[in-house]
Amino acid sequence: MTVPTVRYTDERLPNGLRLVISEDHLVPVVAVNIWYDVGSKHEQPGKTGFAHLFEHVMFQGSRHVAKAEHIALVQAAGGSMNGTTWLDRTNYFETMPSHQLELALWLEADRMGTLLDALSQENLDNQRAVVKNEKRSSYDNQPYGTWQEKLLGHIYPEGHPYHHPTIGSMADLDAASLEDVAAFFRTYYAPNNAVLSIVGDVDPGQARAWVGRYFGPLAANPAIPAFDPDPLPLTLGGEIRETVPDRVPLPRIYVGFRAPRIGDPRLYALEIAAQVLAGGKGSRLHRRLVRDEQVAQDVAMFGLGFSSGPSVFMGWATVRPDSTIEAVEAALLDELARIGVDPISDDELGRAKALIETDELAALQRVSERADRLSMYATLLDDPDEINRQLERYLAVTREDVRAACAELLVAANRVVLTYVPADAGARSAEAA
């Protein structure tokens, strides 16, 4: 089986906007996707959560678009849209019926060029309240909801750009002024800091003309600050453990490791290891912890790839009520050690690759996913063609590559262990008070 090659063009407007276009006329649908090279890693101390708050502000209107009208126009055109913020970037995307492409381009250009015309204290205050409720919903009021903040906090030292989560500190958000938000926009939301991908039922000549017309006049920012954090060692240099009492009925053990940054071949080997360890019912951890020993309710293992420092390789196991934290942790750590000693079998490697191949095929079916990946590889690796290289990079991984990467990285001295334990009722009410 071969995953079809994604054909595309890659060019830059005079103002620096990178434009990637890929045609596919199977369905009358087109995806528009913009990655801005700004994420929570760019935030300054005391201003955490800005990139994400700003993503909300991007839906509050611009010179020619009223508050909430962006989404209204897209939905009334039969489209869907969203924006997301992550450590390395912020992205915005629409999937549209193809005859509505021009609308999506105009909307994106209007907010890239004229957002500040519509910025108001009222809208900022409203979205600050919405973001606080997002934090309450997605983190504070969720069982195990603090794991991301805690894990990143341990894997990256205080002061490192990846130390804090994208949602940021509510105190910092409270302190955000209109001028702070405007300055953030002027610095990072410039055409020369963005990649625009258009994928699907599109006439490239027509799309290019529209992009030139709407984005062409927008001014570049010649002074985007360089981002070059001090490199961290690839491993932690010691084990870090924390026990977290939480409102949970079942204990859960999270493990996290530093891993190589995006683009490093070892990261592909680790992704294969994740598949062998916990990718479905045939995997080692599922088989041992869930099925045979029946000590865990569920297991997971995956990588979070980052571009400006070490990535994270992580997972968890939830402890069954009739088992113990010690039993689960021992079995989990044993399997993480074993995969670095004996090479995985040919059959394990083959199955992992077959599943990854199907996953790639499934993901690349959708124009929205293709557009997001083209933007991603252009932004993070300066090469959209990585979209066509991923499968071969996975298929090139050998049993020994997996063993060596695991032996190097999945070690105690590079490990964070977070253990969530049920808080007793007394501790709980004290916490609430």
Add this chain to the structure above:
Amino acid sequence: MNLSDPVEAALGVRPVPGTPRPFTFPAASRGRLSGGLPLVTVHLPGRPLVSASLYLPNGAVDEPADEGGAAVLTARALTEGTLRRDAVALTEAAERLGASLRAEAGWDATVVGVDVPAERLGPALELLAEVVREPAFPEREVERLRDQRLNDLLQAKVDPARRAEEAFIETIYAASTPYARLAGGRRETVEALDASILRRAYARPGDPGRAALIVGGDLAGIDVAGLVEPLFGDLAAGAARVGASATEPSIGDGLDRTRVRLVHRPGAVQSELRVGHLGLPRRTPDYHAVTVMAMILGGLFNSRLNMKLREEKGYTYGAGAGFDFRRFAGPFSARAAVNTDATVPALVDLLAELRRIRDAAPTDAEMRAARDYLVGVFPLRFETPGPIVGALGGIVTFGLPEDELDRYRPAIDAVAAGDVLQAARAHLHLERIAIVVVGDADAVGADLEKAGIGDVEVVREAEPVVDEA
């Protein structure tokens, strides 16, 4: 407009849409295997990942109350081993094909399927048949799956959204109604499930008119009928699958008045709100008008609820409302998670929006936004084989006309503002509505009493704490 400003010159005029490229729902060919099982195939050129699903009529709604959760657990157990090989061997065989085997039951159906690259469709269908025709229901695996479900129920108690769902359905449905429990069952019934009950549940006769094998993807050069005839040819003719279920479940209303239930979650930073009542079955004649109404009320981002509670007040990350259409009357609910301080004001606003959509017809702009969205987004929903097969499966499960998907867009387009008003008045019931709040009763209870929405019943049940063995 200042034309000397190049940005203004470029952006000052809104674009107008081009001419839509016609889209029709992909054509399905329908046939029958020799034993009577309908076979539906959809050829989708350029989609090499094929999706195949067998729809069976076994749903949770038809199971006896004391076996609540059996259908869901049965479906999970299907991929846990066959008469020929155990769960691990079965999983490995699928993985070698790059295939994922799935089996899932809901209220109305059990769906067993596989997604696989087209060139390996044959062997993947063989595995699918093995799972469907020769499940072993091994005792040990069934017990493990049952324990996992019980643990999941423990975890649901501390998840505010899941806790709210559970309290909500217990409030709106009469206790004797299947929909008063979760499709996956309650602790008391799940605890009693074992392999013999699952085998019996799987063999329970269902309506053969609601079964079909549906295959979608790039099927060029593949004789699907030839592949499946030897595997499923005698299905639906066997004794196990004939005859409609003898009795239809009774769906009883649990509300005779407005009820406010406050489930205490000490120290909660948000209140999880569910407001609603019995909704409608999928085959309601008002389906399209109700769908447009629900979009305006709480479906679109710019719906009345989201604009009020999120974009105006900032009480929530998102508010919405909708009907859960099932074979029988599923719930209607409006929902939001709001910061604790905003609990009562948010409820007041939410109820006001329910009242308002019954008071007057929506504006032309609201009608246009909802209809244009539903009609326009239709092609986006059906980009890939999985959702196309799923939509065709819905036709089978709900017993809808074969041209239902072709009629959808004209039917939505034909909905008028008066139809929406009529649908709101007929199907939203403010005089007897359930209001469930999962939040800190000590912080919001007194204000909730004072608000005069209805008598407040506070549920203080200890959250489960599990001692380590």
